[in-house]
Amino acid sequence: MPTTxxxxxxxxxxxxxxLDPHFTAAFGDAQTRPKWFAELLQLALTHTVxxxxxxxxxxxxxxxxxxxxxxGQPVPADLPNQVRATMRQLPPHPDTHAALERLRGxxxxxxxxxxxxxxxxxxxxxxxxxxxxxxxxxxxDTVQTLKPGRAAYLHGLQAAGADAADSWLVAxxxxxxxxxxxxxxxxxxxxxxxxxxxxxxxADVSGPLAEVxxxxxxx
Amino acid sequence: MPTTxxxxxxxxxxxxxxLDPHFTAAFGDAQTRPKWFAELLQLALTHTVxxxxxxxxxxxxxxxxxxxxxxGQPVPADLPNQVRATMRQLPPHPDTHAALERLRGxxxxxxxxxxxxxxxxxxxxxxxxxxxxxxxxxxxDTVQTLKPGRAAYLHGLQAAGADAADSWLVAxxxxxxxxxxxxxxxxxxxxxxxxxxxxxxxADVSGPLAEVxxxxxxx
Numbered sequence: 001m002p003t004t005x006x007x008x009x010x011x012x013x014x015x016x017x018x019l020d021p022h023f024t025a026a027f028g029d030a031q032t033r034p035k036w037f038a039e040l041l042q043l044a045l046t047h048t049v050x051x052x053x054x055x056x057x058x059x060x061x062x063x064x065x066x067x068x069x070x071x072g073q074p075v076p077a078d079l080p081n082q083v084r085a086t087m088r089q090l091p092p093h094p095d096t097h098a099a100l101e102r103l104r105g106x107x108x109x110x111x112x113x114x115x116x117x118x119x120x121x122x123x124x125x126x127x128x129x130x131x132x133x134x135x136x137x138x139x140x141d142t143v144q145t146l147k148p149g150r151a152a153y154l155h156g157l158q159a160a161g162a163d164a165a166d167s168w169l170v171a172x173x174x175x176x177x178x179x180x181x182x183x184x185x186x187x188x189x190x191x192x193x194x195x196x197x198x199x200x201x202x203a204d205v206s207g208p209l210a211e212v213x214x215x216x217x218x219x
Numbered sequence: 220m221p222t223t224x225x226x227x228x229x230x231x232x233x234x235x236x237x238l239d240p241h242f243t244a245a246f247g248d249a250q251t252r253p254k255w256f257a258e259l260l261q262l263a264l265t266h267t268v269x270x271x272x273x274x275x276x277x278x279x280x281x282x283x284x285x286x287x288x289x290x291g292q293p294v295p296a297d298l299p300n301q302v303r304a305t306m307r308q309l310p311p312h313p314d315t316h317a318a319l320e321r322l323r324g325x326x327x328x329x330x331x332x333x334x335x336x337x338x339x340x341x342x343x344x345x346x347x348x349x350x351x352x353x354x355x356x357x358x359x360d361t362v363q364t365l366k367p368g369r370a371a372y373l374h375g376l377q378a379a380g381a382d383a384a385d386s387w388l389v390a391x392x393x394x395x396x397x398x399x400x401x402x403x404x405x406x407x408x409x410x411x412x413x414x415x416x417x418x419x420x421x422a423d424v425s426g427p428l429a430e431v432x433x434x435x436x437x438x
Contacts, residue, residue, distance in 0.1 A: 038261070039415075042260065043419070045261065046264060046393075046398070048264075050369070050398055050401040054419060059419075062417065062419050065415075066418065069415035072412070148268050175265040182271060196258075196288035196289045197285070198281065198285065199281045200266070200273060200277070200278075
């Protein structure tokens with residue numbers, strides 16, 4: 001059976017810093033963009049804990065309002081639309097295309113596995129010129145359970161017809177690695193600036209995406 | 220039946236800014252303290268989603284390592300102990316004591332309900348001079364499920380012998396309000412600088428602690 005590789009999309013493959021100008025214009029500081037994404041994640045995790053599912057785009061807009069409240073600054077009326085539009089047009093990180101081609105060339109079956117709704121991730125991968133490299137594009141939205149919830153990874157395994165023990169989850173987020181480990185997958189943490197592993201649940205391997213791709217192919 | 224009021228402790232009653240000097244000494248910026256607490260919360264939520272329980276003090280130390288990795292700065296060897304010790308000696312916010320006395324004087328039964336392990340919260344409330352105001356001190360650690368997990372609130376209700384519909388959860392965190400709402404409690408969001416509600420699950424009432432106390436007593 002060929003190796004199956006599930007890849008997270010936001011930050012792991014695509015560069016969210018393309019959103020920075022909107023946040024700089026809105027709040028006067030590009031560092032509010034990673035703060036927004038952290039708020040988004042906090043809301044996603046909270047609603048996953050309570051079982052009150054909301055899609056990631058809805059949570060993204062709620063996170064803008066929480067950010068504005070925490071900063072004590074108004075949220076410009078056009079910011080939600082700007083963020084939603086730019087999220088579909090993020091550039092890939094410079095190392096993404098070559099690493100995916102290497103994995104695919106080495107015989108791995110590649111699946112995007114993301115919390116973004118399907119129409120968003122499909123637009124993202126097409127815009128980034130990555131769509132043809134994937135065997136399948138999957139969203140946690142399909143099973144109404146966001147990562148790191150177990151059902152999201154099981155959806156990936158079922159859709160790919162793969163066993164957890166023969167599959168990898170590749171992500172630049174410690175929380176995603178933690179969830180994939182708990183679901184029985186092998187895990188690879190991609191080092192990106194500003195990201196961190198969970199020291200209580202470290203990945204099987206970690207490093208730059210190119211290095212991780214080589215390790216996965218080496219078996 | 221008297222009104223039962225469950226109160227979150229960290230940030231809601233006690234001022235975490237007493238930790239700032241340790242973070243300034245370690246990372247050169249006091250704003251790394253709220254970043255640390257956000258990391259701690261992210262880890263707590265992630266482990267609650269995966270069902271891999273860790274106590275809040277263990278998660279707090281892991282969050283220091285994640286923060287250091289995200290900042291690209293080393294974590295001083297003595298920082299975990301400094302943070303752990305100072306967490307037990309936080310000052311109350313200036314409005315805390317009077318608001319709790321008002322609630323108690325109005326006939327409410329007060330329970331601390333926190334993610335901190337029991338020995339930590341007991342030390343915190345004693346140091347802050349608040350211990351005598353509470354009918355009971357409760358920790359999510361007792362049921363091995365952190366807030367906003369449902370079991371933490373149900374533990375509070377059971378220990379207090381209270382019905383959800385006659386009980387309030389008071390907190391300065393949107394995620395705590397979200398969890399308490401999902402468990403059926405009435406909810407009051409305390410406005411503190413740098414905190415925000417979840418616009419998808421707003422509290423029944425919100426405002427400064429003194430105002431919230433008056434609203435709760437008014438019924």
